[in-house]
Amino acid sequence: MSKPKTIPRVLGEYWLEEHLGTGSSGSVFKAYHLKKHTRVALKVQRKTLTNAHLDKEKIAYSLLRTCKGIPTLRATGAIGRWKYLAIGLLGPSLESLYQKDTKPIVGFLTDTKPRAIMDLRTVCSIAIQLISRVQSIHDRGVLHRDIHLGNCLVGLPPDEGTIYLIDFAFSNCYEDPKTGQHIPYQQRDQGPFVGNYFFTSKNVHCHLKEPARRDDMEAVALVLIHLLIPGGLPWTIYGDPHANAIMDFVHASKCYTLPEDLCRGIPSEFKDFLQDCRQLKFTASPDYDHWKNTFRQLAQTHGFSNIDRFIWPPPPLPLESTKTSLRLSL
Ligand SMILES: Nc1ncnc2c1ncn2[C@@H]1O[C@H](COP(=O)(O)OP(=O)(O)OP(=O)(O)O)[C@@H](O)[C@H]1O
Incomplete structure (x- = not known):
């Protein structure tokens, strides 16, 4: 990605x-x-x-x-022509970590199906953290409305x-700050x-509904499924949807792929999570704690006890989960 040429090298004190x-x-x-000697x-x-994105972010x-x-x-x-x-x-970002591991498989494995890229421990750990993030922003009355891998960033050491x-x-x-409506x-x-395009919920993308809390949660569900299933979500196979034909494909594939088909071969908790998000009422508060517990329990069942910290690259698999992981990657 090249740096836009017109932005000066020094902007105010930065x-x-x-x-x-x-x-x-x-x-x-x-x-x-330049004065505080810190990095941002x-x-x-x-x-x-004309878009007021920066002003919205500030709020x-x-x-x-x-x-x-x-x-x-x-x-x-x-400063001058710029605001910051x-x-x-x-x-x-999780996207860059994911891409690093999706290089084409060389040699005799080229003809096999793509592998599951992230292991179950990692995906359960991401699940718990992302559901917690969504819960805390919703607690403050805010919807994100653009959750995807590129907007999930890992902290810098020692906060990695x-x-x-x-x-x-x-x-x-999603509610009026004065009336709570x-x-x-x-x-x-x-x-x-x-x-x-890839991670926006079915209700918003296919049925043109106004985004609500359920849709942030569905975006999380789609991110998790994308990371776990071999090759990722089926509507991502053509990459960035720049052309109209690809956009139509993404739309149709998202609208008509059933959760049970999407999640075939991975633990049923992911399908249940997706279905639950899609069935929530527009004004409903998702059951964040239930889903965090579900993914913690799922990890425990597979031999991963402490998954609250995101660890990348993933630690070696405990023996009992090796068989399951192999099964997931076939
Ligand atoms: N706080 C940060 N620390 C490190 N990198 C960051 C930070 N914020 C953004 N980035 C990098 O810059 C990229 C673009 O940031 P951001 O998503 O905020 O911009 P955007 O213009 O809204 O992009 P998009 O339209 O693709 O959503 C991110 O994917 C990430 O790689």
């Missing part, structure tokens, strides 16, 4: 050291504060850009201050066992797509 990524809300840099992630956007980060696994908003400002958010610097949720550009409140149910028109 020295832009390394380009970390570019998306719909702007470009993100690893930046050095600096999200930079042109002032003239969300303020509402989520002190939530575990949500980076701290350090500063906001504007300075956020706590984190490590790699924590998974963080970033990018609140599409976030929204839930946002009204509405059918959305065919408008600009909100969220991530």
Whole structure:
């Protein structure tokens, strides 16, 4: 990913050291504060850009201050043609860890089916952390609305066992902060797509429903299933959905693939989780604790006792779970 050329190397008191990524809300840099001698992630956007993503993120980060696994908003400002958010610097995304392990299999294995990429311990550990993140942001009245692998980042040492949720550009409140009233149910028109094509829930993507708490949870369920099933979610096989034909394929595949077909060969807890998210009422509060316990129990059944810390690369498998893992990868 190349650094946008027009952004100056020094922005106010920040020295832009390394380009970390570019998306719909702007470009993100690893930046050095020239006076405080600290490093942050600096999200930079042109002032003239009409979308108000950075302003939305600023509000969300303020509402989520002190939530575990949500980076701290350090500063906001504007310099010349640019505005920026300075956020706590984190490590790699789950997407980049996943991609590192999905290099083509060479040699005689080339013709076999793709392997399950992440092991059950890792996926259960991600499950517990992501459900906890979603629970704590929902507790503050906030919906994320764009949960995907690229928005789940691992902390930097010594915090590399924590998974963080970033990018609140599409976030929204689901209740009125004054009255506590839930946002009204509405059918959305065919408008600009909100969220991530691969992981946005079926209700939002296929039935054009307004996103609610259930849809953040479904995105988590789809992330987990993607990581565990060989080759990932079937609608991701053509990669980034740039062309209309691929978008149509993603849409149709997501709308018509049944949870039991999607989750064939992996523990039934994942199918149950997906089904539960899809069956929740628009205003319902998901049972976060039940699902955290379910994945902790599942891990325990397979011989993994302490899974609250994310560990990558994964530790060696305990003997009793080796057989199960082999079965999952066939
Ligand atoms: N706090 C951070 N620490 C380290 N890297 C970060 C941080 N925030 C963002 N990044 C990197 O920058 C990338 C883009 O960030 P972000 O998702 O916030 O931007 P975006 O413009 O909203 O992107 P998109 O439109 O793809 O969602 C991330 O995938 C990650 O690689």
